[in-house]
Each structure stands twice: as C-alpha cells, then as structure tokens.
Amino acid sequence: MSASGPGGSIFDLGYQSYTGPRLGRQSAVRSLFNHTIRSCFGIGRGGRAKIAPFTLAGIAVLPAALAVGFAALAAQAGPAGGAIEDASPIRYDSYHGLISVLIMLFCAAQAPELFGRDQRYGVLPLYFSRVLTRPDYALAKVVGLMFSLLMVDLAPYLILFVGRVFVAPDPAMGLSDELGAVPRFVLQSLLVAGLFGGIASLIAAWTPRRAYATAAIIAVFIIPPIILAILSSQTSQDLARAVILFSPADVLAGTNAAIFGSLPDSPVVAAVDLPGWMYVAAAAVGIVVTVGLTLRRYLRIAT
Amino acid sequence: MSLISLHDLTRRYPRGVTALDGLTLDLEPGIIGLVGANGAGKSTLIKILLGLLPPTSGEATVMDLDVRTEGTTIRQFVGYMPEYDCLPPDTSATDFVTHMARMSGLPSTAARERTAEVLRHVGLYEERYRAIGGYSTGMKQRVKLAQALVHDPRLLLLDEPTNGLDPAGRDEMLALVRRTGTEFGIAVVVASHLLGEIERVCDFLVAIDAGRLLRAAPLGDFTERTGVLAVEVEEGEAALTAALVAHGLLAVADGRTVLLNVTEDRQYDLVRDAVADLGLPLVRMEQRRQSLEDLFRDEVPAGAAAPAPPASVGGGGPA
Numbered sequence: 353m354s355a356s357g358p359g360g361s362i363f364d365l366g367y368q369s370y371t372g373p374r375l376g377r378q379s380a381v382r383s384l385f386n387h388t389i390r391s392c393f394g395i396g397r398g399g400r401a402k403i404a405p406f407t408l409a410g411i412a413v414l415p416a417a418l419a420v421g422f423a424a425l426a427a428q429a430g431p432a433g434g435a436i437e438d439a440s441p442i443r444y445d446s447y448h449g450l451i452s453v454l455i456m457l458f459c460a461a462q463a464p465e466l467f468g469r470d471q472r473y474g475v476l477p478l479y480f481s482r483v484l485t486r487p488d489y490a491l492a493k494v495v496g497l498m499f500s501l502l503m504v505d506l507a508p509y510l511i512l513f514v515g516r517v518f519v520a521p522d523p524a525m526g527l528s529d530e531l532g533a534v535p536r537f538v539l540q541s542l543l544v545a546g547l548f549g550g551i552a553s554l555i556a557a558w559t560p561r562r563a564y565a566t567a568a569i570i571a572v573f574i575i576p577p578i579i580l581a582i583l584s585s586q587t588s589q590d591l592a593r594a595v596i597l598f599s600p601a602d603v604l605a606g607t608n609a610a611i612f613g614s615l616p617d618s619p620v621v622a623a624v625d626l627p628g629w630m631y632v633a634a635a636a637v638g639i640v641v642t643v644g645l646t647l648r649r650y651l652r653i654a655t
Numbered sequence: 656m657s658l659i660s661l662h663d664l665t666r667r668y669p670r671g672v673t674a675l676d677g678l679t680l681d682l683e684p685g686i687i688g689l690v691g692a693n694g695a696g697k698s699t700l701i702k703i704l705l706g707l708l709p710p711t712s713g714e715a716t717v718m719d720l721d722v723r724t725e726g727t728t729i730r731q732f733v734g735y736m737p738e739y740d741c742l743p744p745d746t747s748a749t750d751f752v753t754h755m756a757r758m759s760g761l762p763s764t765a766a767r768e769r770t771a772e773v774l775r776h777v778g779l780y781e782e783r784y785r786a787i788g789g790y791s792t793g794m795k796q797r798v799k800l801a802q803a804l805v806h807d808p809r810l811l812l813l814d815e816p817t818n819g820l821d822p823a824g825r826d827e828m829l830a831l832v833r834r835t836g837t838e839f840g841i842a843v844v845v846a847s848h849l850l851g852e853i854e855r856v857c858d859f860l861v862a863i864d865a866g867r868l869l870r871a872a873p874l875g876d877f878t879e880r881t882g883v884l885a886v887e888v889e890e891g892e893a894a895l896t897a898a899l900v901a902h903g904l905l906a907v908a909d910g911r912t913v914l915l916n917v918t919e920d921r922q923y924d925l926v927r928d929a930v931a932d933l934g935l936p937l938v939r940m941e942q943r944r945q946s947l948e949d950l951f952r953d954e955v956p957a958g959a960a961a962p963a964p965p966a967s968v969g970g971g972g973p974a
Contacts, residue, residue: 366838367772367776367838367839368772369807369840370761370763370765370769370806370807372761372765373765374731374759374760374761374806375760375761375762375764376727376731377727377759377760377762378755379757379762380758380759380760381764383757383758386759387754387757396750397745397746398745427868454685454890469743470664470743473740473741473742473743474737474739474740474741475741475742475743477707477735477737477741478735478741478758478802479758480707481705481707481730481733481735481737482730482755482758482759482760482806483727483730483731483758483759484758485727485761506888594766
C-alpha cells in the first residue's frame with residue numbers, strides 16, 4: 353500500500369521491529385521518579401489536577417515573598433527600618449510553623465493520587481510485568497513524593513535567603529550573615545519532606561480509596577497534636593512526653609526548634625521540654641519505618 | 656531455542672490450593688493457545704512465566720532464561736495483557752502507552768514513536784488523544800494490547816483477550832492477535848476458556864485442567880480426528896445398528912443417532928443401503944469432526960480423576 357504525491361511517497365511498511373536501545377531497569381525507575389514528580393504537580397494531567405498543588409505551593413511561598421518585599425521597603429527607611437525588620441514574624445525559624453499545614457494538605461491532596469490510582473484501576477500488574485521490580489516501583493513513588501515536598505518546603509526558604517542577601521546594604525556582608533541558616537533550613541526541609549512524605553505514602557499505599565486516604569492523612573497530622581494538647585494541659589507532662597514522639601506534627605515542631613535553636617511555636621513542645629536531638633532522632637526513625645512499611649506493602653500486594 | 660520450557664512445574668498457594676501440578680511442557684515459537692476452564696491454572700502459569708510468582712517446585716524457562724533468577728531480563732522481552740481492567744480512565748491512550756514504554760526501558764523519543772505505531776496497528780486513531788475513561792470496551796482491549804506490544808516483545812502473553820467483547824469485537828481482537836503472531840513475528844500465548852476462539856487463531860494448543868496437562872499438540876491433531884459418521888433417524892436406530900454391525904462396521908446407537916466408524920468410502924454405501932432396506936426415515940448423515948468441546952467434555956472428568964495419558968483422546972466415537 354502506498355500513497356504518492358508530488359513531494360514523494362508514503363509507504364506502509366507494516367509492523368516495524370524495534371532495534372533501538374533498551375535502557376533497562378535503571379532508566380525505567382528514573383522515568384517513574386520523574387513521572388511521579390510531574391504527577392505531584394498535576395503536570396501531564398488536565399488543568400484541574402494542577403489547581404491543588406499549585407495553589408498550595410503558591411500560598412507556601414507567599415509569606416516569604418511578602419517578607420522580602422517588606423524588607424526591601426524597610427531598608428529604604430534607613431536605620432529605623434532595621435528594627436522593623438527584626439520584628440518581622442516571617443523568619444527562617446518561624447517559617448515551618450507558617451507552612452506545615454500547607455505541606456500536610458499537599459500530602460493529603462497528592463499522595464492518594466500517586467499511590468491509590470494504580471491500585472484502584474489495576475495498573476500495578478502492568479508495571480510489575482515490566483523491567484522494574486516491586487521495590488523499584490515503591491521507592492520511585494515514595495522518593496518522588498518526598499522530592500516534590502522538598503521543593504515546596506524549600507522554595508520559600510530560598511526566596512527568603514536570596515531576598516535577605518540582596519536587601520542587605522552590602523550583599524557580600526548579607527551573604528555571610530545568611531549563609532549560616534542554609535544548612536539549618538535544608539535539614540529541617542529534608543526532615544519535613546521525609547516524614548510527611550513517608551507517612552502519607554504509607555497511608556495512601558494502604559488506602560486505595562482516595563477520599564479515605566485523604567481523610568486518614570489529615571487525621572494523622574491533626575489529631576495527635578490535639579490529644580497531646582489535652583494531655584499536656586490536664587495531666588502531668590510525663591504522659592505527654594511519652595507520646596509526643598508519635599505525633600508527626602509535634603516531632604517536626606520539635607526538630608524546628610532544635611535546629612534553629614529557637615523557642616518552639618507549639619506550647620506542647622515547649623511544655624514537655626524534651627532534648628532537641630530526640631525529635632531529630634524520632635523524625636529519622638519515622639522516615640525509615642514508614643518507607644520500610646510502604647516497601648513491604650508493595651512486596652506483598654496481590655496483583 | 657525453545658520458547659517456553661516447563662519441567663514438573665508445581666505451584667501451590669498458601670491456603671493449600673494447588674494451581675499447577677507437575678506441568679512438563681516444551682513449546683516452540685508460534686501462536687499457542689492455552690485452554691482450560693476457569694481456575695484451571697492458566698493465569699497462574701502466565702504469572703510464573705513473567706517471573707511474578709515463584710514456582711513452588713520444578714523448573715520453568717522462557718527463551719532459555721530461568722524465571723526464578725532472570726525475571727527482569729525476561730520481562731524486558733515479554734508483553735503481558737492482563738485479564739482484567741488495568742487502565743487509568745483519566746489518561747489518554749497515547750500518554751498511557753508512552754509511559755508504559757518508558758517503564759519497559761525505552762528512551763523517551765523511541766517510546767513516543769513506538770506508541771504512535773503500535774496504536775495505529777491496533778486500530779486506534781484520533782481517539783487516542785482522548786481520555787481512556789470514555790472508550791468502549793473494545794477500544795480499551797486494544798489499548799491493553801498496545802501496551803503489551805509497545806516495547807516490541809519477543810513473546811506476548813494474553814490472558815483472555817476477548818473478555819467482555821461483543822461478537823464483532825471478538826472477531827476483530829482475534830484477527831489482531833492472529834496478525835500479531837503471523838505478520839509481526841512475535842510468539843503469542845493466548846489463554847482462554849473459550850475453545851471456539853482459540854481454535855480460530857492458534858497453531859498449537861495446550862489444554863490444562865486443575866493444574867495438570869491434558870494435552871499439548873498442534874491444532875490439527877485436536878480437530879482433524881474425523882472418521883466418525885453420525886446417522887440420525889427418526890426411528891429404528893436399534894435395527895439400523897444391528898444391520899450395520901452385521902456388515903462388519905463398528906456402530907453404536909446414541910439416542911436416535913447411530914455413530915459409526917467409517918474408514919473407507921464403500922462404507923457410506925453400506926449405510927445408505929441399510930437405511931433404504933429398513934425403510935427408515937433418515938433425518939441426516941454428518942461427518943463428525945472431533946471438536947474441542949468434545950475433547951473437553953470427555954477428557955475433563957478423566958483428567959481430574961487420574962493423570963490421563965496425553966495421547967488418549969476418546970472423542971465421540973469408537974476409536
């Protein structure tokens with residue numbers, strides 16, 4: 353069968369074998385990781401899929417952008433401006449408190465989509481009958497979610513950092529002043545992305561129904577702090593101290609206070625008065641355990 | 656190279672169900688039908704061949720690769736179309752199949768090119784840019800086939816490819832399977848419980864029941880064991896049988912039908928004369944082909960009771 357025209361001919365050559373490269377498992381895993389990040393932000397889906405992630409990410413960077421603009425204005429006011437700026441509620445050490453709810457909502461909105469969709473629609477057999485293994489699939493998804501969270505969480509810190517460097521009267525001085533904060537906010541962001549991402553992955557992997565997964569993720573972050581607040585105010589601190597390390601939101605408030613050496617913005621964290629390293633250790637253990645259990649889920653899931 | 660080789664393959668599920676029981680089989684490339692009732696072990700066998708389920712005991716190789724240790728390599732060259740729904744409704748066929756090509760390790764440009772080509776081959780054109788959720792069952796089956804073909808496998812494993820299709824859709828899907836096997840040069844294993852369908856596309860047939868091998872042979876061996884003539888009369892079948900036996904023919908009455916073994920043309924005359932002499936009202940005379948349904952009706956109970964010798968296909972008449 354052929355079609356001829358003035359420009360040449362088109363031939364139906366029938367089925368063509370593929371002789372190009374087969375990049376194998378690593379390429380497939382990397383590709384799934386990229387695909388996960390894109391899905392996290394609704395890229396490659398319809399417009400509606402982009403609303404939640406971009407709105408949440410937008411709100412997360414808004415205070416940082418405002419703070420930078422405000423600092424620029426304050427710098428024009430001369431010496432008096434410095435005092436105004438120091439009183440700003442938007443600082444590296446306060447930022448976690450400002451946006452942790454947004455990160456939680458991002459998890460609740462996106463993790464069920466990442467983990468539930470393939471289970472709900474029976475797509476898993478198609479993945480597992482290809483070159484990637486079950487752990488490959490699970491890791492690409494979990495790490496993809498964590499990486500997306502890291503971007504959302506880290507972006508405002510970076511805006512704040514760059515803004516403060518350039519707003520300073522002497523950018524070189526500004527840089528040396530601000531550089532010390534970088535490892536702190538990077539570490540805090542890593543812990544936030546890891547723990548929120550790990551918990552959301554675990555819940556979403558076990559709860560294919562989207563609405564239930566979303567509700568469960570919100571519950572895990574919201575309910576323990578409420579219980580703790582009640583325990584802390586009604587009983588001795590011993591009980592609160594015993595359970596606070598099982599409350600992800602409080603653990604991350606604790607790591608934030610420990611890492612920045614600031615006063616915790618959660619009254620419960622302040623009241624129980626645990627050493628800071630315990631929160632960091634709890635977050636690290638939480639990440640390892642949730643990732644491990646998510647992998648286990650995918651090793652055993654029936655297809 | 657043998658395509659698939661099984662040696663004493665057994666698979667037991669944790670709750671004591673034996674899905675495959677000592678299967679030994681050697682298959683050459685071609686279009687292979689895997690038939691058996693629901694629960695016969697077809698899907699289990701496919702999953703073992705994909706390296707997704709480990710065998711409890713025994714050996715299985717695909718393209719000379721051991722399924723236990725070289726699953727990843729095998730899966731690079733095998734395409735799998737599952738029995739059930741496996742498509743996300745909110746993605747277009749193009750996006751989905753491209754993604755699946757990437758998951759098989761194809762570079763992104765190649766993945767897009769192969770997707771376009773494969774979707775054209777399965778007969779999806781403009782609609783491939785629309786979300787899969789709006790597709791008919793027939794279109795979804797085509798997408799399922801496309802994702803199994805996109806990485807140009809050497810072996811295609813199709814689990815009930817005509818599931819849920821209307822007769823026209825079945826015909827199209829079977830033609831597509833046939834074309835894949837013959838024109839594309841890809842070995843195909845089609846699992847189905849519908850014998851009539853398998854019969855239309857396969858060169859070679861493997862029949863299993865309760866995890867045991869009933870028979871593995873070229874399709875011709877299953878269907879061409881003719882020689883049984885059925886003579887239906889309205890009355891007097893006993894007299895006719897007696898008359899034929901008297902002429903030295905093997906004949907048995909089965910209801911109002913007399914079944915007999917015909918080995919030479921002269922015997923048709925004998926039958927005609929016998930009917931005429933007795934003055935019986937003849938309804939029909941037909942050559943009975945040993946159909947697959949007959950094979951199953953007779954073999955399944957025997958096979959379930961004892962391991963049937965593979966060569967004994969009783970059929971409807973005296974052997």
